[in-house]
Amino acid sequence: DTGVSQDPRHKITKRGQNVTFRxxxxxxxxxxxxYRQTLGQGPEFxxxxxxxxxxxxxxxLSDRFSAERPKGSFSTLxxxxxxxxxSAMYLCASSPRRGTDxxxxxxxxxxxxx
Amino acid sequence: xxxxxxxxxxxSVVEKEDVTLDCVYETRxxxxxxxxxxxxxxxxxxxxxxxxxxxxxxxxxxxxxxxFQKSTSSFNFTITASQVVDSAVYFCALSPNDMNYGGAxxxxxxxxxxxxxxxx
Numbered sequence: 237d238t239g240v241s242q243d244p245r246h247k248i249t250k251r252g253q254n255v256t257f258r259x260x261x262x263x264x265x266x267x268x269x270x271y272r273q274t275l276g277q278g279p280e281f282x283x284x285x286x287x288x289x290x291x292x293x294x295x296x297l298s299d300r301f302s303a304e305r306p307k308g309s310f311s312t313l314x315x316x317x318x319x320x321x322x323s324a325m326y327l328c329a330s331s332p333r334r335g336t337d338x339x340x341x342x343x344x345x346x347x348x349x350x
Numbered sequence: 351x352x353x354x355x356x357x358x359x360x361x362s363v364v365e366k367e368d369v370t371l372d373c374v375y376e377t378r379x380x381x382x383x384x385x386x387x388x389x390x391x392x393x394x395x396x397x398x399x400x401x402x403x404x405x406x407x408x409x410x411x412x413x414x415x416x417x418f419q420k421s422t423s424s425f426n427f428t429i430t431a432s433q434v435v436d437s438a439v440y441f442c443a444l445s446p447n448d449m450n451y452g453g454a455x456x457x458x459x460x461x462x463x464x465x466x467x468x469x470x
Contacts (some may be wrong), residue, residue, distance in 0.1 A: 269457065278354075278441050278460030279395070292456060325393065329458075339458060341387075341395035 238262070240342035242328050248348045249318055256314045257345045261330030268311050269339055270303055271327040272296065279327055285311060318349045352377050354444050356461035363432055364469050371427045371464045373442030379403075383445040384418065384425045385458065390438040401425065432468045439463045 241260045249255050261268050266287050271279035282301070283293045287308035297303075300318075305311040315322055325346050329339035353376040363369045375384065386398040399409060401418050409416045413430045429436055443458040 278462050281457035284456055338400050343394045
């Protein structure tokens with residue numbers, strides 16, 4: 237099995253621009269999660285999908301953030317009108333099947349907003 | 351409230367010493383899972399162990415061992431005979447009961463991590 241992949245690995249953008257990140261989960265994993273990690277902190281949950289259904293969203297996910305998983309495979313996380321406070325590592329994780337409980341993480345996308 | 355506390359921000363030991371990383375959690379759920387992840391300098395979180403709330407048996411995997419005590423809400427991690435390659439940030443995490451799917455878990459609640467530096 238290949239692991240969770242994320243693209244891009246690094247993104248530098250100017251404040252006010254929109255950015256989109258992609259996550260490809262491990263094949264046949266039907267749960268997919270997004271987390272955000274800032275320097276010196278643990279990852280914080282943003283949202284998760286069971287197949288294509290978005291089942292939970294954190295209060296951290298402001299209106300400028302949107303996540304999709306249209307066909308239940310890869311997912312995208314879009315941030316509109318980026319702010320400097322959005323600078324962080326965005327981590328994606330997937331878990332094998334409904335009912336299981338181990339999440340496997342990708343390498344993350346590091347976002348820098350200038 | 352659900353919370354994980356890792357009070358040790360940084361630990362530095364000399365290679366071959368034993369080291370214990372502390373983790374204290376808070377939850378009102380009776381069913382939950384606890385995890386440890388390793389984050390090396392490359393940044394990718396590596397899964398180490400999962401424990402469910404009904405299994406208080408300690409676990410040993412090579413040089414790694416975990417001590418789960420519900421009475422003190424702790425899930426501590428010990429590395430025996432540490433090596434330089436163990437240097438990383440270690441995170442403890444809690445996953446509450448998922449009411450959507452009868453016991454499956456959803457989000458992970460992480461502590462702030464412990465930076466472990468093993469000196470040669």
